[in-house]
Amino acid sequence: MKKIQGGVTVAKGFKAAGLHSGIKKVKPDMALIATTTPAKVAGQFTTNLVQAAPLKVCQEHLKVSDQFSAIIINSGNANACTGQQGLQDAKKMASIVAQNLNCKTEEVLVASTGVIGVNLPMDKIASGIEKIVPKLSGDGGKDAAEAIMTTDTFSKEYAVKFELDGKEVRLGGIAKGSGMIHPNMATMLAFITTDAAISTNLLRQALSSAVAKSFNMITVDGDTSTNDTVLLLANGEANNKEITEENSDFAKFSEALLQVTTELAKAIAKDGEGATKFVEVQVVGASTDEVASKVALSIAGSNLVKTALFGEDANWGRIICAAGYSGADFDPDKVKIYLGDLQVGDYGRGIDFSEEQAKEILSNSEIILKVDLQSGSSQATAWTCDLTFDYIKINASYRT
Amino acid sequence: MKKIQGGVTVAKGFKAAGLHSGIKKVKPDMALIATTTPAKVAGQFTTNLVQAAPLKVCQEHLKVSDQFSAIIINSGNANACTGQQGLQDAKKMASIVAQNLNCKTEEVLVASTGVIGVNLPMDKIASGIEKIVPKLSGDGGKDAAEAIMTTDTFSKEYAVKFELDGKEVRLGGIAKGSGMIHPNMATMLAFITTDAAISTNLLRQALSSAVAKSFNMITVDGDTSTNDTVLLLANGEANNKEITEENSDFAKFSEALLQVTTELAKAIAKDGEGATKFVEVQVVGASTDEVASKVALSIAGSNLVKTALFGEDANWGRIICAAGYSGADFDPDKVKIYLGDLQVGDYGRGIDFSEEQAKEILSNSEIILKVDLQSGSSQATAWTCDLTFDYIKINASYRT
Numbered sequence: 001m002k003k004i005q006g007g008v009t010v011a012k013g014f015k016a017a018g019l020h021s022g023i024k025k026v027k028p029d030m031a032l033i034a035t036t037t038p039a040k041v042a043g044q045f046t047t048n049l050v051q052a053a054p055l056k057v058c059q060e061h062l063k064v065s066d067q068f069s070a071i072i073i074n075s076g077n078a079n080a081c082t083g084q085q086g087l088q089d090a091k092k093m094a095s096i097v098a099q100n101l102n103c104k105t106e107e108v109l110v111a112s113t114g115v116i117g118v119n120l121p122m123d124k125i126a127s128g129i130e131k132i133v134p135k136l137s138g139d140g141g142k143d144a145a146e147a148i149m150t151t152d153t154f155s156k157e158y159a160v161k162f163e164l165d166g167k168e169v170r171l172g173g174i175a176k177g178s179g180m181i182h183p184n185m186a187t188m189l190a191f192i193t194t195d196a197a198i199s200t201n202l203l204r205q206a207l208s209s210a211v212a213k214s215f216n217m218i219t220v221d222g223d224t225s226t227n228d229t230v231l232l233l234a235n236g237e238a239n240n241k242e243i244t245e246e247n248s249d250f251a252k253f254s255e256a257l258l259q260v261t262t263e264l265a266k267a268i269a270k271d272g273e274g275a276t277k278f279v280e281v282q283v284v285g286a287s288t289d290e291v292a293s294k295v296a297l298s299i300a301g302s303n304l305v306k307t308a309l310f311g312e313d314a315n316w317g318r319i320i321c322a323a324g325y326s327g328a329d330f331d332p333d334k335v336k337i338y339l340g341d342l343q344v345g346d347y348g349r350g351i352d353f354s355e356e357q358a359k360e361i362l363s364n365s366e367i368i369l370k371v372d373l374q375s376g377s378s379q380a381t382a383w384t385c386d387l388t389f390d391y392i393k394i395n396a397s398y399r400t
Numbered sequence: 401m402k403k404i405q406g407g408v409t410v411a412k413g414f415k416a417a418g419l420h421s422g423i424k425k426v427k428p429d430m431a432l433i434a435t436t437t438p439a440k441v442a443g444q445f446t447t448n449l450v451q452a453a454p455l456k457v458c459q460e461h462l463k464v465s466d467q468f469s470a471i472i473i474n475s476g477n478a479n480a481c482t483g484q485q486g487l488q489d490a491k492k493m494a495s496i497v498a499q500n501l502n503c504k505t506e507e508v509l510v511a512s513t514g515v516i517g518v519n520l521p522m523d524k525i526a527s528g529i530e531k532i533v534p535k536l537s538g539d540g541g542k543d544a545a546e547a548i549m550t551t552d553t554f555s556k557e558y559a560v561k562f563e564l565d566g567k568e569v570r571l572g573g574i575a576k577g578s579g580m581i582h583p584n585m586a587t588m589l590a591f592i593t594t595d596a597a598i599s600t601n602l603l604r605q606a607l608s609s610a611v612a613k614s615f616n617m618i619t620v621d622g623d624t625s626t627n628d629t630v631l632l633l634a635n636g637e638a639n640n641k642e643i644t645e646e647n648s649d650f651a652k653f654s655e656a657l658l659q660v661t662t663e664l665a666k667a668i669a670k671d672g673e674g675a676t677k678f679v680e681v682q683v684v685g686a687s688t689d690e691v692a693s694k695v696a697l698s699i700a701g702s703n704l705v706k707t708a709l710f711g712e713d714a715n716w717g718r719i720i721c722a723a724g725y726s727g728a729d730f731d732p733d734k735v736k737i738y739l740g741d742l743q744v745g746d747y748g749r750g751i752d753f754s755e756e757q758a759k760e761i762l763s764n765s766e767i768i769l770k771v772d773l774q775s776g777s778s779q780a781t782a783w784t785c786d787l788t789f790d791y792i793k794i795n796a797s798y799r800t
Contacts (some may be wrong), residue, residue, distance in 0.1 A: 048724040049728075318516070318623070321480075321624075325448045326449075345517065350482070389793075
């Protein structure tokens with residue numbers, strides 16, 4: 001498997017575009033991803049009981065159709081908590097795209113991100129769609145990645161190529177964060193395309209498993225959004241023998257997918273609102289995978305841990321405290337804790353360590369916290385960022 | 401029932417004191433509460449799997465003894481994650497107090513709060529205890545309330561008097577916050593004393609029920625501490641007929657206890673680290689009490705809601721979003737949302753409201769958020785504060 005440049009347009013047959021339709025003042029706010037050969041789709045959506053209108057429309061379309069031609073996305077407005085009008089608007093977005101691409105409305109998927117509770121400016125959306133369709137191109141992936149950003153400070157793309165059945169297969173995606181980030185379905189939005197030929201069932205199985213280990217293992221602020229969506233399109237243009245069982249090709253495909261989702265997820269954590277540091281929490285020696293995940297996410301989600309990291313303070317007590325309230329079962333008296341390579345806690349107790357060395361490790365922009373529960377061989381990794389003055393600044397006046 | 405001045409020394413037979421023993425640089429860091437007539441005790445402790453040494457000692461003493469003479473408390477050091485040495489130190493604190501008060505070691509309870517993972521300076525603690533015992537007085541409640549503070553900006557006392565069986569009964573307490581505050585057992589530390597005569601079983605039942613509606617309904621930062629402790633002492637000196645069944649006296653006693661625990665809990669939320677605003681989240685119209693509590697706590701715990709309140713931004717979308725990921729079941733399309741008296745959301749949708757009026761409401765130092773789920777008659781109230789630059793400042797370098 002090889003990392004390659006690009007995102008949603010690396011796979012054969014996929015085009016994309018991005019532009020400014022007028023929802024935001026200046027920045028790009030509309031993206032379109034399309035495939036010439038209709039694609040199979042797997043989708044994962046927020047577990048929030050409050051689901052935005054586009055998510056409802058996507059889930060409806062996934063029920064009635066088994067092939068898809070495009071995803072239309074807007075940023076700047078989440079089309080969430082917008083009632084019947086919101087649903088009509090999301091459907092209208094799909095139908096205008098369908099008219100322009102000569103496909104059925106239910107073959108178009110819709111996603112939105114931005115402020116909650118405000119109806120979409122449908123005149124701007126409609127004229128935006130008319131303008132974006134002719135812009136679709138094999139080079140438009142980067143524009144699409146930029147057009148889905150909200151408070152993100154950089155656009156997020158990642159892609160790989162690998163071989164299946166002697167054929168080159170490509171898989172790449174784009175994503176955006178960067179507040180309201182917390183499992184389940186922490187991503188806000190991610191769109192992944194591939195030219196692999198694979199059955200819908202296995203496509204969905206691969207996505208569900210990849211999301212559990214990537215997007216669902218990041219947290220920025222503990223707030224699970226109303227709009228989290230991951231869509232994976234596979235159009236089969238690589239011409240590999242269709243994957244229809246859990247064979248070695250499926251394993252390869254799943255590995256490639258996990259690599260792309262993990263890198264996109266890490267980019268989201270890295271670009272968490274106000275973040276100055278990227279934090280990887282490794283939990284090893286757990287009795288089960290579930291214990292490992294719970295402990296890793298609880299540490300990654302702790303305001304006090306994240307604030308101490310911002311302050312470069314080796315306050316490891318907050319790490320074991322967060323592990324303790326994770327709800328997972330382990331023996332606190334066995335726990336070892338490391339900041340990078342430096343051990344700071346042993347058998348649940350503080351040990352003497354060099355404050356100077358700790359300070360040096362914590363002054364880096366990427367920090368690894370490692371917790372060894374010493375009670376088994378399961379492990380999990382979660383990603384987050386520090387909690388800073390700028391997080392407060394950004395979120396104290398998001399609407400205005 | 402009547403509110404009266406004071407805290408742990410309003411009830412007959414209780415004395416207290418506070419002083420600086422040297423754990424902290426300058427501020428008072430040791431408190432002692434004692435009763436001449438041995439008291440029955442009810443206790444509630446953190447649900448964190450990682451429990452500090454004093455909590456283990458308290459739970460041990462509660463098992464082997466049914467009468468108690470004193471509580472010794474230190475601030476500045478949590479005696480958590482301190483291994484066998486920590487356990488020995490906590491027991492030693494109890495035994496030195498016992499020697500000085502001529503009671504058994506197991507009749508003394510111990511509590512600590514402060515930094516995690518550092519062993520107690522036992523020489524300072526020992527000489528502090530020798531000095532604090534002679535200072536015990538009926539006027540020492542305020543000193544005790546001050547000596548248990550860490551990052552609290554004001555001391556917390558509340559007391560009431562009421563009648564049981566024709567006798568005047570007094571009940572009062574002290575508490576401290578103000579970070580690592582989240583249910584279960586959100587209090588960090590609270591100590592409540594009463595001269596009521598009541599059986600141990602009913603005392604524990606009353607405390608458990610009061611804690612569920614007060615201390616467990618506040619959140620500052622979502623971090624559940626390793627040291628949360630509530631202790632309630634009843635020495636019977638009011639000479640009322642001992643409460644041994646769930647009669648009207650028990651109801652009166654429970655009501656008085658709930659009032660004291662609620663006021664102390666609210667004071668903790670009000671004094672949350674860096675707080676500029678006190679926030680009450682009222683959830684009404686819920687199908688069950690559990691739904692109401694979950695939704696109220698989820699909203700009160702949302703970083704994004706709390707940051708918007710700091711910024712005085714009427715971002716009600718974050719309120720319904722936090723309700724949605726609470727894990728409670730309700731119909732999002734029925735939800736009404738109010739900032740103070742101003743309705744901002746109706747049937748899950750945004751409605752037109754005066755931004756000016758919203759700004760005025762949000763500029764107050766006390767804010768009520770009300771959510772009506774319109775699906776039943778259960779309700780719950782949670783308390784929190786806003787999330788501010790100063791929270792980050794305080795916690796970025798807590799140890800140093």
